[in-house]
Amino acid sequence: MSKTDLTVADVEAAAGRLAGAAHRTPVLTSRTLNQRLGAEVFLKAECFQRTGSFKFRGAYSAISALSEEERARGVASFSSGNHAQAFALAAALHQTPAVIVMPEDAPALKLAATRGYGAEIVTYDRYGQERDGVAETLATERGMTLIPPFNHWDVMAGQGTAALELFDEVGSLDTLVVCVGGGGLISGCATVAEAQPGRVRVIGVEPEAGDDGRQSLAKGEIVTIPTPRTIADGQQTTSLGDKTFAVIAQRVEAIELVSDDEIIEAMRFAFERLNVVLEPSGASALGALLAGTIDVSGQRVGVTLSGGNIGVERFVQLISG
Numbered sequence: 231m232s233k234t235d236l237t238v239a240d241v242e243a244a245a246g247r248l249a250g251a252a253h254r255t256p257v258l259t260s261r262t263l264n265q266r267l268g269a270e271v272f273l274k275a276e277c278f279q280r281t282g283s284f285k286f287r288g289a290y291s292a293i294s295a296l297s298e299e300e301r302a303r304g305v306a307s308f309s310s311g312n313h314a315q316a317f318a319l320a321a322a323l324h325q326t327p328a329v330i331v332m333p334e335d336a337p338a339l340k341l342a343a344t345r346g347y348g349a350e351i352v353t354y355d356r357y358g359q360e361r362d363g364v365a366e367t368l369a370t371e372r373g374m375t376l377i378p379p380f381n382h383w384d385v386m387a388g389q390g391t392a393a394l395e396l397f398d399e400v401g402s403l404d405t406l407v408v409c410v411g412g413g414g415l416i417s418g419c420a421t422v423a424e425a426q427p428g429r430v431r432v433i434g435v436e437p438e439a440g441d442d443g444r445q446s447l448a449k450g451e452i453v454t455i456p457t458p459r460t461i462a463d464g465q466q467t468t469s470l471g472d473k474t475f476a477v478i479a480q481r482v483e484a485i486e487l488v489s490d491d492e493i494i495e496a497m498r499f500a501f502e503r504l505n506v507v508l509e510p511s512g513a514s515a516l517g518a519l520l521a522g523t524i525d526v527s528g529q530r531v532g533v534t535l536s537g538g539n540i541g542v543e544r545f546v547q548l549i550s551g
Contacts, residue, residue, distance in 0.1 A: 238425035241390035244291040268527040277538030285316035291388025306369040311340030313379035318349035380414030381471025390418020404529035410434035411465040413474030420481035434485035444485040464511030492517040512537035
């Protein structure tokens, strides 16, 4: 896709490619949550998507948009875990060879799942190497098509289908709260929100330690930070991409921060009140709401629960303190 912007038509086209491949994930509600926030809240549970996160949407969208010749040569990407699993499955469904660059300290559950879907893993040191460069070199050497985890129009379009489903199911919203890592999900969702009949305020949420998106939005240019140390491994990105930043700068009102403790509280709330297991990154948007960081009183609010890939031991360790 040779483009300079993302449109709702791109998201709708991605929805067509995903039809029959991706799950239409449930929208959850909670009287307790509504009463606590004084709002009507709709939780888009992407933790129930294939491979356990919204990432399947973007990975499948991008691989399905390639030519048969490109798919035959194979595909490469890089990821801390969720995109890796999604990319591996999407490639397998297209019978396409896949190699994925992953940090050597990625959660064992995510490494095992990625290998289980049939992808080859090449590891790197996330605190000492640039994963983009490792993946680019690998893709060039092997003649594969490199598909980044977020800074790619077809990936962004695929992620936006989550919001397309949400608005289709619940109708109008006043605010949409979306977690931010590299910006693929919020870019797609904000594009869909902008196309709605009424004004929808789009708010991103990042971990306190990884506030590159917030800084970038405030400064009007991409800010790069060291790899953040946070429990939200899916949000340990160092910067937005040029494509995701271009969309975020146009369509996202603000990016707020959430602490690791607030993320854990959201994981606990989801488990106890919704019977849902969330990984830290998947709980960050909910965490900011529960902490009162975003004022949504009297509003209809959409929230992404973006993923649930976490091992039992790690989950218990976090929520038990």
